[in-house]
Amino acid sequence: MNRRTFLKRVAGSLLALIGLSGGTYYYARELEPAMLDIKHEQLSSVKIPNVFNDFKVVQFSDTHIGYHYSIEQLSDLIDTINEQNPDLILFTGDLVDKPHTYNWDHNLVQILGKLKADYGKYWIYGNHDHGGYGTDIVRNVMSQSGFSLLQNEHVEIEMNNGQIILAGIDDVMLGRPDLEKTLANADPNLYTLLLAHEPDYADNTVHFPVDVQLSGHSHGGQVRLPFIGHLYTPLYAQNYVQGKHTFQNSNLTLYVNRGVGTTRLPYRFLCKPEIHIFTLKAETE
Incomplete structure (x- = not known):
């Protein structure tokens, strides 16, 4: 960490301590974490078949159930x-905060099972899903809830003889991601969505025929201060923290979801939880 970054972090921390006092503390602890933002985005491409026009994809991420999320x-x-x-419904990882201490019961399966989408429900591992001996437990819960796991693999979503590709990699931090294996035998001419929990993986994704990467992990920083921005993000969420990102000499677009729950600290400040709603639009050449 260089001197400038260190001073920025120190100043930000002091401002956070001051700002999170009194009414601001109450807002960050009790109010903003419940202010769900529904973010609408349009995905347009000549590679999207006409039959997928207005196809609606919902992404949610990082619920961290058990850590101040019930x-x-x-x-x-x-x-x-x-x-x-x-x-289509997509979950991009971190279902519960601590799998090894969470009180697993069938209510979670029943609630997740209520999600409905005609073209399926898919998910990928996050680092908290693999952590705390949670790999098998989380997989079983999601499977019983009607979700299909994408772990270094892809599927074709088909509608009236039109197809798009949905791919997912294993978690970057605690898994074994392999994008080459994931896209093996996939048609590069088909519109391709990639689920990758950690957003910084996009620096690798740009070298593959992927149109959109959907990620979470960062929580948007959770606490953001005016003129300073986020104070902290985890490993592999330091280059791309929230929102939409494009890349030079690449057709890739990255969307980083701020997530639903919290972790480490039960606060959100100027960083509301969110879900993404992506609407596909077929373009003519």
């Missing part, structure tokens, strides 16, 4: 997602 809150989230009438 089953009741998850149930409300599922209702909100279903209200969007999605064609």
